[in-house]
Amino acid sequence: MNNVHNKKRANKSLPFFFKDEFKVFFVIIFFSTILLISTFTFDKVPPILNRGIQPATFPKGLLILIMFLTSIIYYLSFKNPWKKEKKLPKPFFLTILSFILFVIISKTLDFFLAISVLSIFVSYNWGEKRVFYLLLVGIIFPLVVFIFFEMILGLRFPPGIITNLYYY
Amino acid sequence: MMAPLFSSKLLIVLLFGTLFGLILGVLPGLGPTTGGALILPFTMTLDPLSAIVLLTSIYCAGTYGGAITAVLINTPGTPAAAATCLDGYPLAQKGEAGRALGMATVSSTVGGIFSVIVLVFFAPVLAKLAYEFGQPEYFALAIFGLTMLASIGEGSPIKNLIAGAFGILISTIGKDFMTSIDRFTYGINELSVGIGFIPVVVGLFAISEMLTQSTLLDQVFKRVALKAVKLPSLDDYKKTWKTILRSSGIGSFIGVLPAEGGTVASLIGYSEAKRFSKEPEEFGRGSIEGIAGAEAANNAATGGAMVPTLALGIPGSATTAVILTGLIIHGVRPGPDLFREQPDFLYGIFGAMLIANVLFFIFGFFGAKLFARITLVPNKILWPMIFAVSVCGTYSLSQSIIDVWIMLFFGVLGFFMRRFGFSVVPVIIGLILGELVEGTLRQSLVIFDGNWLMFLTRPIALTFFILSFIALAFPLLRSKKQKK
Numbered sequence: 326m327n328n329v330h331n332k333k334r335a336n337k338s339l340p341f342f343f344k345d346e347f348k349v350f351f352v353i354i355f356f357s358t359i360l361l362i363s364t365f366t367f368d369k370v371p372p373i374l375n376r377g378i379q380p381a382t383f384p385k386g387l388l389i390l391i392m393f394l395t396s397i398i399y400y401l402s403f404k405n406p407w408k409k410e411k412k413l414p415k416p417f418f419l420t421i422l423s424f425i426l427f428v429i430i431s432k433t434l435d436f437f438l439a440i441s442v443l444s445i446f447v448s449y450n451w452g453e454k455r456v457f458y459l460l461l462v463g464i465i466f467p468l469v470v471f472i473f474f475e476m477i478l479g480l481r482f483p484p485g486i487i488t489n490l491y492y493y
Numbered sequence: 494m495m496a497p498l499f500s501s502k503l504l505i506v507l508l509f510g511t512l513f514g515l516i517l518g519v520l521p522g523l524g525p526t527t528g529g530a531l532i533l534p535f536t537m538t539l540d541p542l543s544a545i546v547l548l549t550s551i552y553c554a555g556t557y558g559g560a561i562t563a564v565l566i567n568t569p570g571t572p573a574a575a576a577t578c579l580d581g582y583p584l585a586q587k588g589e590a591g592r593a594l595g596m597a598t599v600s601s602t603v604g605g606i607f608s609v610i611v612l613v614f615f616a617p618v619l620a621k622l623a624y625e626f627g628q629p630e631y632f633a634l635a636i637f638g639l640t641m642l643a644s645i646g647e648g649s650p651i652k653n654l655i656a657g658a659f660g661i662l663i664s665t666i667g668k669d670f671m672t673s674i675d676r677f678t679y680g681i682n683e684l685s686v687g688i689g690f691i692p693v694v695v696g697l698f699a700i701s702e703m704l705t706q707s708t709l710l711d712q713v714f715k716r717v718a719l720k721a722v723k724l725p726s727l728d729d730y731k732k733t734w735k736t737i738l739r740s741s742g743i744g745s746f747i748g749v750l751p752a753e754g755g756t757v758a759s760l761i762g763y764s765e766a767k768r769f770s771k772e773p774e775e776f777g778r779g780s781i782e783g784i785a786g787a788e789a790a791n792n793a794a795t796g797g798a799m800v801p802t803l804a805l806g807i808p809g810s811a812t813t814a815v816i817l818t819g820l821i822i823h824g825v826r827p828g829p830d831l832f833r834e835q836p837d838f839l840y841g842i843f844g845a846m847l848i849a850n851v852l853f854f855i856f857g858f859f860g861a862k863l864f865a866r867i868t869l870v871p872n873k874i875l876w877p878m879i880f881a882v883s884v885c886g887t888y889s890l891s892q893s894i895i896d897v898w899i900m901l902f903f904g905v906l907g908f909f910m911r912r913f914g915f916s917v918v919p920v921i922i923g924l925i926l927g928e929l930v931e932g933t934l935r936q937s938l939v940i941f942d943g944n945w946l947m948f949l950t951r952p953i954a955l956t957f958f959i960l961s962f963i964a965l966a967f968p969l970l971r972s973k974k975q976k977k
Binding site: 345349353360363364367368370378380381383384387388390391394395397398401407410411413414416417419420421424427428431432436440443444445447448451452453458461462463466467470471474477478480481482483 | 534535537538649651652654655658659661662665669671672674675676677679703704707708710871872873874876877878880881882884885888889892894897898901904905912913914931934935938
């Protein structure tokens with residue numbers, strides 16, 4: 326009970342820009358503003374061709390609505406502060422890192438290799454240390470999926486160092 | 494109604510769909526929405542009826558499958574089974590897991606069949622009404638659908654509205670469909686065709702769930718032993734038949750409204766069961782009525798949610814949004830014309846849903862123990878496999894690596910949205926309704942010569958606007974009442 330009390334007090338004493346409410350408010354308003362500014366760069370249709378409203382009007386309206394509603398939730402959070410979320414654990418950040426690795430490998434080396442690396446990386450960091458299971462999730466299963474998609478759906482995967490071996 | 498289904502191919506599709514749906518429902522974190530999105534690329538090898546039969550059977554069986562894990566490990570396999578945990582797990586802890594699952598199976602089947610009957614009778618009536626709809630009416634209807642998300646969806650109404658508006662905003666990316674002017678493409682050619690539905694759905698549901706699972710690795714499930722599923726006793730039937738019927742009605746009605754379908758239906762079904770019960774103090778301690786109320790309602794929402802999907806082309810839930818995409822991909826345009834031009838196709842879907850409900854009853858009754866064992870597959874093996882299928886499935890639709898990166902982006906975004914209390918379902922509904930909302934608004938303004946007030950001269954549109962206003966005011970009034 327004492328711990329809960331101390332925690333609550335600790336949350337209250339946080340500067341406003343460290344609170345989740347402000348972070349969410351800031352991120353939404355920041356990106357909405359950038360998008361709103363970019364709508365002013367959309368081409369305009371001459372009045373004779375324009376049916377109803379300009380192409381930029383509808384997204385502008387939506388962005389203003391999102392910003393308005395975000396301001397309301399931030400205002401309401403003064404009365405009812407959000408519950409503090411737990412800190413994210415290490416495997417979460419490693420999983421995000423694996424996504425980044427996936428994008429880099431799929432862009433530069435090979436799509437299949439990217440899936441294999443991510444699967445082994447995630448499985449290992451989530452606690453799987455047995456080699457057979459790592460090979461199962463990293464090579465055997467992606468290979469089955471790859472062949473299934475290739476043969477049943479006639480899908481052609483993007484070229485890469487391993488995929489090319491299969492195709493040529 | 495069943496005639497189109499008497500082909501061995503369709504029956505195999507139905508069997509596979511029901512089994513696959515059950516497996517998806519049993520696995521916490523997966524569900525019919527994610528499963529439907531993952532299997533959508535595979536349906537390209539099927540004819541339209543088989544494809545939709547597959548998706549609807551996954552929907553029906555997946556909704557029920559969530560109850561198995563809710564009862565045995567106190568973790569809902571799908572969000573719609575959350576209310577089932579409240580009484581299912583306590584009853585299982587008392588050594589009556591078989592009885593709890595038996596009641597869940599029977600009430601789910603009754604709720605599901607009830608909702609198919611509602612679908613058969615109500616969808617054609619709604620489709621007939623839709624003949625009266627012009628562009629302004631469709632615009633008002635789509636707005637009503639989005640405001641309902643705020644009103645009865647889970648979580649904060651304002652956050653739901655933001656998520657819905659964000660979904661519509663995503664639909665504006667690409668070439669403007671009326672003037673071909675690029676919007677939010679920033680010179681990236683791949684974006685000029687817009688953002689596909691599948692990368693967004695798979696990202697928001699499967700990949701964000703993978704990230705969620707990465708934060709729960711130390712979680713340990715306490716499993717309750719199950720000997721066999723037992724059919725409810727005569728006493729149980731006497732105690733629950735009214736609850737099952739009431740929840741079936743509630744679920745079907747909630748399903749028709751565009752919102753989070755089964756999740757909301759089961760919560761309302763459960764609370765109404767408690768309100769009408771002679772033993773409300775038993776709720777939360779293993780009440781058989783609680784299980785019946787929640788399970789009948791969430792499965793009844795499946796047929797209900799198909800009503801606006803087929804009659805109007807407006808999804809009643811996230812899974813029906815996937816089914817709607819399946820219809821569009823296969824060149825079937827939902828709406829009143831579908832009822833006039835392709836009755837065989839529609840009755841095939843109705844019949845498939847009916848059979849799927851019977852099939853999951855059989856599979857659930859005899860195979861629940863086996864399905865429960867699927868949860869023994871550790872996350873460290875399961876989720877990398879799901880990732881591989883997600884990536885290949887997303888890539889396969891337009892053979893674009895950009896789609897895979899979009900999927901990853903929405904996965905991360907979905908994780909943070911859920912973390913901060915934003916539901917991802919409104920994003921999906923907003924995305925699918927986006928083109929309808931903008932298109933009908935702009936065409937209405939052409940008809941009205943730019944005069945916005947002319948919307949108020951159309952009685953049906955005006956009714957929908959009034960209903961939208963009530964839907965928006967409802968959460969405010971509810972919270973004021975709760976404070977009092």
